[in-house]
Amino acid sequence: MTILRNTLVAAALVLGFGAAAQAQDEEPVRVGFIYVGPIGDFGWSYQHDQGRLALEETFGEAVETSYVESVPEGADAERVLRQMAQAGNDIIFATSFGYMNSVVNVAKQFPDVKFEHATGYQRADNLATYSSRFYEGRHVIGLIAGRMTKSNVIGYIGSYPIPEVIRGINAAYLAAKSVNPDVQFRIVWSNTWFDPALEADAAKTLIEQGADVLMQHTDSTAAMTIAEEQGIFAFGQASNMANFGPDAQLTAIIDNWAPYYIQRVQEVMDGTWSSTDTWGGIGSGMVEFADLSDKIPADVQEEARTAMEAMAAGTLHPFTGPINKQDGSPWLKEGEVADDATLLGMNFYVEGIEGVIPQ
Amino acid sequence: MLRLEPRTSASPLVEAITPVGAVIATMVAGGCLFALLGKNPFEAIHMIFVAPLLDPYSRSEMLIKATPLVLIALGLSFGFRAGVWNIGAEGQYVMGGLAGSAVALAFWNVEGAWLLPLMVLAGMAGGCLWAMIPAVLKVRFNANEILVSLMLVYVAGLFLSAMVSGPLKDPQGFNFPQSRLFHDSARLPVLLEGSRVHVGVLVALAAVVLAQVLLHRHMFGFNVRLLGQAPRAAAFSGVNANRLTVICLALSGSLAGLAGIFEVAGPIGQLQPSLPVGYGFTAIIVAFLGRLSPIGILLAGLVMALTYIGGETAQFALGIPKAAISVFQGMLLFFLLAADLLTRYRIARIRRGVV
Amino acid sequence: MDLSAIDPITLFVGLVSAATPLLFAAIGELVVEKSGVLNLGVEGMMIIGAVCGFAAATTAGSSAVGFVAGAAGGAALALLFGVMTQYFLTNQVATGLALTLFGLGLAALIGQPFTGIKPPPFHGLDIPVLSDLPVLGRMFFRYDIVLYLGVGLIALVWVFLNRTRTGLILRAVGENHDAAHSLGYPVVKIRLAAIAFGGACAGVGGSYLSLVRVPQWTEGMTAGTGWIALAIVVFAAWKPWRILLGAWLFGGVTILQLNLQASGFLSWLQSLGIPMQAQYLSMTPYLVTILVLVVISADRTRAALNAPGCLGRSFTQSG
Incomplete structure (x- = not known):
C-alpha cells in the first residue's frame, strides 16, 4: 500500500499539486x-x-x-x-x-x-x-601486487588520464616498488569508463605483454573474468568481483557509499545537514576491501592489514616523501606528506613509471 | 486473398486517424508490459504521455529536446524525398558542435555580440562540410552516400573525443576530457525566465515554416519531389540530379550542424565527449514518422521528446527501469511506422483470374 | 618503449579472436544486403543474441545451447524487422534504427536476473599434432570451435551465393526485385529468409561476446560492435572472403592500438612531440572503408557486380 500511496503522492507532485503531500503527518x-x-x-x-x-x-x-x-x-x-x-x-x-x-x-x-x-x-x-580516498585502497593492492608478481610486470587499465586515475596509478606503483624494487607498470588507456569488450581486450593485451597481475580503473568486470580465464591475479574495482574471478581476485577495493549516505540522510532528518566537502578513506568506511584471497601468503596478508589499519588510524599516508616526480625533480622531501590540493590536481607520474600521460 | 493497392490520393481522415490508432495500440501493448513488470499500467501510461503535458517545466523541456530532432529531421526530409540517403546526421551534428565550439573557445576571453552569430555560422559550416564528403564522393565516384555518411559518424565521434582530450581541453580542468565553460556571450539567450528554452527553439519553428514554403512553393521543392518520384521525368525536365544531391546533403548537413552548436551553446554550455546522444539517428525515425512533411516532423519530434521526458519521470516516480522505457519507445515507433501503411495503401480483395 | 614486448604471433591470435563476433554479424548482414535489404538493426540483434545466449547457456549449463538460443533470439528480432519492412512496407533505415533501440531495451530487461554470474567455460580446441606444431599450432589450431565455424560459414556463404541456384535467385532478388518477381520468384519470402539468417548470425556473434570473449552479461555490452559489422560489409565490397579480411582489420586495429599503448610506443611518440592519440588510430579502419568504397564504386560497371541494385528499396507487388 505504501508504494501505491507514495507513487500517487509523486504523481500529484509531478502534476503540480504539491499541497497534497503536506497532508501526511510523518512525511x-x-x-x-x-x-x-x-x-x-x-x-x-x-x-x-x-x-x-x-x-x-x-x-x-x-x-x-x-x-x-x-x-x-x-x-x-x-x-x-x-x-x-x-x-x-x-x-x-x-x-x-x-x-x-x-x-x-x-x-x-x-x-x-x-x-x-x-x-x-x-x-x-x-x-x-x-x-x-580510493588511493588508500590502491596503496594496499600495490603492496599485494608487488609481492605476488613473478614476472614483475603489473598491467594497469586506466580510463581517462584525470587526477583520480593518475593518483591511483602513483599510489599503487609506490607501494609495489617499496616491496619489490624490480616492479614495472604497463599502462593502457581505454578512453571509456565502460566497454566490456575493449576492457577484455586490454586485459588480454597486458597479459600477453607479460603482466601477471592486473589492476583496473574502469567499471566493468571484464578484466577480472579474463584474469580468471588466463590463470593470473587481478583486483576488483568498485565492487567485490569475486563471482567473476574466484581464483583470480586477490582482493577488491569496494566503494562503500552506504555509511556516508546513511549519515547524510540522518542529518537531513535531524535538521543538522550542512554543505560539506567530504573526502573519506578507509578510516570512515568509504573505502573497503573484499576478503583477502587465501592465495596471498600469510605474511603478505599481515603486511596488507597493517597498512590498512595504519591508514585508518591516520599514521600512514601513501604519499609520504621522499618522492620524486617522473623527470627526477623532487616532489616531497623526506617525511613530507602530500597535501590534498596537490593530490586533487595530480597530473604527473612519480619517478620510475614509464610512459607519458596522454595530453 | 488480400492485396495492397496504392491509394491515388491519401484520405485526410485516414491520415489523421492512423497515428492515433498506433498510439492507442502502443498504450495497450506497453500497458501489458508494465503490468508484467508489476507496475500499474494506467499510472505508467499517464506518467509518460500525459503528465509532462500538464507541467509547465516539462513542456518547456519538451521544446528543448525536440529542437535538435526537428532541425535535423527537416534537413534530412528533403534528401529522403529526392532519394538521397544521408544517415550520417549524427556525425554532422558532432562536427557542427565541434566547429562552433572551436570558435567559442578561440575567443574564450573575448566577449561580444558578434561571437554567437560567428559560432552559429561555424557550426553550420562544420556540419555542411562534413556532409560534403559523402556528397562529393557520391557525385564524383558514385560511392553510396548511406555508407560513407555512416562511416563518418564514427570518425566524427572519435575526432570529438581526441579534440576534447587534446587541443580543446580545459587547461584548468584537471585533465578531464571537456572544454572550458562558455562565457555568457557564447551562450544562446534564454527566452523564458526560469526555463532553458533558448533562441534555437524559435529557429527550429521558423525552419519548419521555411521548409513548408520551400517544399510546396519553390522550384527546389518541386524538383526534389520529382527526382524522388520519377527520376527519368526529372532528367527530361532538366533537373540536374548531381546538383540536387549536393544541395540536399549541404542542407541536411548545415541543419544538423546548427542543431549541434545549438545544443552546445544552449543547454550544455561546454564541449563534452558525451555530445552525441543519438539525435542524428533518432531524427531519421522522426523524419519518417512525420512522413517527410515539415508539419509532420514537428509533431513527431514533439511526440519523441514527450516520451523521453515522460520516460524519465516514470523512472523516478514509479521505479520503472530505463530498459522498459526503451522497449516502450521501440513499440511506439514500430506501431507508428506500420500504421503508415494504411495511409499509402488500401487493402483490397484480389479477384480471381486477375493478377 | 619496448616494442619487443609485442609478439606478432600473439598479436595475430588476439586479433583473430577479437574479430569473431564481427565476422558472424557481418557475414549475416552480407546475405541480407545481397537480397536487397538494408537492416541497420545489427547492434540490436547482436545484443539480443548476447543476452539470449547467455541466459540459455547459464540455465542449461551448456555453451552449445547458448549459441543456439542466441541465434534463435537474433533471428526472432530480425523477423520483426522482416515483417515490418516486407509486409508493412516501412522504411528500412528507420525500422532498422528502431530495431536497435528496441533490442537494447529488451536485452536489458531480459538480462536483469543474469548480471553477476559466470557462463559455463568454453575452451579452445586441442587438436592432436596440429595444436602442438611450433608457431603454426598457436596461430591456427588452438581456437575454439565457434571461431572455426565462423570461417566455415564464410566458405558456405560463398558457395551458396556463387555456386547454387538458390543463391543466384537471392542475388537476383537483390539486384532487381521487379524482374525477379516477374520471373516468378517469391521476393518477399526470400528476403524474409535472408533477414532471419542475418539475425541468427548477429545473434551468434552476440553470444560469442557474452559467452567467450568477455564472458559475462552486462547491459550495453556490445558497445557499438553491430555498427562496425555494417562497415565491414561495405569494406568487403559484398564479397564473402573479404569479410574475413575486414573483420580482422577492424578487430586488429583495436588490438594493435592497445598493444602499442602497453608497449609504450604512443608515449614515445608523444615524447617526440607527436601527440598521437589512440582515437586517431581507431579512426583508420573507417577511413580505409571509405577509400575501399570509393575505389570499388568509381568503376560503374564493376560496382554493379558488387553492390546489390535494390539495396534498401521496398518491394510491392502492385507497385
Whole structure:
C-alpha cells in the first residue's frame, strides 16, 4: 500500500499539486539518485545503488528513495535533476563528475532541496561534495601486487588520464616498488569508463605483454573474468568481483557509499545537514576491501592489514616523501606528506613509471 | 486473398486517424508490459504521455529536446524525398558542435555580440562540410552516400573525443576530457525566465515554416519531389540530379550542424565527449514518422521528446527501469511506422483470374 | 618503449579472436544486403543474441545451447524487422534504427536476473599434432570451435551465393526485385529468409561476446560492435572472403592500438612531440572503408557486380 500511496503522492507532485503531500503527518525523507550508468554495471553505478538500498534497509518507512539510471552527462542531466527536485525530493545525490554544471544550476533554483555531488569540487549552501580516498585502497593492492608478481610486470587499465586515475596509478606503483624494487607498470588507456569488450581486450593485451597481475580503473568486470580465464591475479574495482574471478581476485577495493549516505540522510532528518566537502578513506568506511584471497601468503596478508589499519588510524599516508616526480625533480622531501590540493590536481607520474600521460 | 493497392490520393481522415490508432495500440501493448513488470499500467501510461503535458517545466523541456530532432529531421526530409540517403546526421551534428565550439573557445576571453552569430555560422559550416564528403564522393565516384555518411559518424565521434582530450581541453580542468565553460556571450539567450528554452527553439519553428514554403512553393521543392518520384521525368525536365544531391546533403548537413552548436551553446554550455546522444539517428525515425512533411516532423519530434521526458519521470516516480522505457519507445515507433501503411495503401480483395 | 614486448604471433591470435563476433554479424548482414535489404538493426540483434545466449547457456549449463538460443533470439528480432519492412512496407533505415533501440531495451530487461554470474567455460580446441606444431599450432589450431565455424560459414556463404541456384535467385532478388518477381520468384519470402539468417548470425556473434570473449552479461555490452559489422560489409565490397579480411582489420586495429599503448610506443611518440592519440588510430579502419568504397564504386560497371541494385528499396507487388 505504501508504494501505491507514495507513487500517487509523486504523481500529484509531478502534476503540480504539491499541497497534497503536506497532508501526511510523518512525511518520509525523500531521497533521489541520478546514475551515469545502468545499475547493473557491477561497478560505479551499481555501488551507488547499493548505498541507496542500504538507506532503505536502515530507515525503512522513514525514507523513500527513487533513481534515474543511464543519464548522459550533458543537457539531459539538468532536466532530470530539476524534475527530481520538483517532485519533492529532500536530498538528491548526483553520482558522476560530469553532472557538475547541471547540479550547480539546479541547486541555485531549488534552495530548499539539498544536493550532494560525488567527486566534484563546486559547492554552495545547499550543495555538498563527497568522494573517496580510493588511493588508500590502491596503496594496499600495490603492496599485494608487488609481492605476488613473478614476472614483475603489473598491467594497469586506466580510463581517462584525470587526477583520480593518475593518483591511483602513483599510489599503487609506490607501494609495489617499496616491496619489490624490480616492479614495472604497463599502462593502457581505454578512453571509456565502460566497454566490456575493449576492457577484455586490454586485459588480454597486458597479459600477453607479460603482466601477471592486473589492476583496473574502469567499471566493468571484464578484466577480472579474463584474469580468471588466463590463470593470473587481478583486483576488483568498485565492487567485490569475486563471482567473476574466484581464483583470480586477490582482493577488491569496494566503494562503500552506504555509511556516508546513511549519515547524510540522518542529518537531513535531524535538521543538522550542512554543505560539506567530504573526502573519506578507509578510516570512515568509504573505502573497503573484499576478503583477502587465501592465495596471498600469510605474511603478505599481515603486511596488507597493517597498512590498512595504519591508514585508518591516520599514521600512514601513501604519499609520504621522499618522492620524486617522473623527470627526477623532487616532489616531497623526506617525511613530507602530500597535501590534498596537490593530490586533487595530480597530473604527473612519480619517478620510475614509464610512459607519458596522454595530453 | 488480400492485396495492397496504392491509394491515388491519401484520405485526410485516414491520415489523421492512423497515428492515433498506433498510439492507442502502443498504450495497450506497453500497458501489458508494465503490468508484467508489476507496475500499474494506467499510472505508467499517464506518467509518460500525459503528465509532462500538464507541467509547465516539462513542456518547456519538451521544446528543448525536440529542437535538435526537428532541425535535423527537416534537413534530412528533403534528401529522403529526392532519394538521397544521408544517415550520417549524427556525425554532422558532432562536427557542427565541434566547429562552433572551436570558435567559442578561440575567443574564450573575448566577449561580444558578434561571437554567437560567428559560432552559429561555424557550426553550420562544420556540419555542411562534413556532409560534403559523402556528397562529393557520391557525385564524383558514385560511392553510396548511406555508407560513407555512416562511416563518418564514427570518425566524427572519435575526432570529438581526441579534440576534447587534446587541443580543446580545459587547461584548468584537471585533465578531464571537456572544454572550458562558455562565457555568457557564447551562450544562446534564454527566452523564458526560469526555463532553458533558448533562441534555437524559435529557429527550429521558423525552419519548419521555411521548409513548408520551400517544399510546396519553390522550384527546389518541386524538383526534389520529382527526382524522388520519377527520376527519368526529372532528367527530361532538366533537373540536374548531381546538383540536387549536393544541395540536399549541404542542407541536411548545415541543419544538423546548427542543431549541434545549438545544443552546445544552449543547454550544455561546454564541449563534452558525451555530445552525441543519438539525435542524428533518432531524427531519421522522426523524419519518417512525420512522413517527410515539415508539419509532420514537428509533431513527431514533439511526440519523441514527450516520451523521453515522460520516460524519465516514470523512472523516478514509479521505479520503472530505463530498459522498459526503451522497449516502450521501440513499440511506439514500430506501431507508428506500420500504421503508415494504411495511409499509402488500401487493402483490397484480389479477384480471381486477375493478377 | 619496448616494442619487443609485442609478439606478432600473439598479436595475430588476439586479433583473430577479437574479430569473431564481427565476422558472424557481418557475414549475416552480407546475405541480407545481397537480397536487397538494408537492416541497420545489427547492434540490436547482436545484443539480443548476447543476452539470449547467455541466459540459455547459464540455465542449461551448456555453451552449445547458448549459441543456439542466441541465434534463435537474433533471428526472432530480425523477423520483426522482416515483417515490418516486407509486409508493412516501412522504411528500412528507420525500422532498422528502431530495431536497435528496441533490442537494447529488451536485452536489458531480459538480462536483469543474469548480471553477476559466470557462463559455463568454453575452451579452445586441442587438436592432436596440429595444436602442438611450433608457431603454426598457436596461430591456427588452438581456437575454439565457434571461431572455426565462423570461417566455415564464410566458405558456405560463398558457395551458396556463387555456386547454387538458390543463391543466384537471392542475388537476383537483390539486384532487381521487379524482374525477379516477374520471373516468378517469391521476393518477399526470400528476403524474409535472408533477414532471419542475418539475425541468427548477429545473434551468434552476440553470444560469442557474452559467452567467450568477455564472458559475462552486462547491459550495453556490445558497445557499438553491430555498427562496425555494417562497415565491414561495405569494406568487403559484398564479397564473402573479404569479410574475413575486414573483420580482422577492424578487430586488429583495436588490438594493435592497445598493444602499442602497453608497449609504450604512443608515449614515445608523444615524447617526440607527436601527440598521437589512440582515437586517431581507431579512426583508420573507417577511413580505409571509405577509400575501399570509393575505389570499388568509381568503376560503374564493376560496382554493379558488387553492390546489390535494390539495396534498401521496398518491394510491392502492385507497385
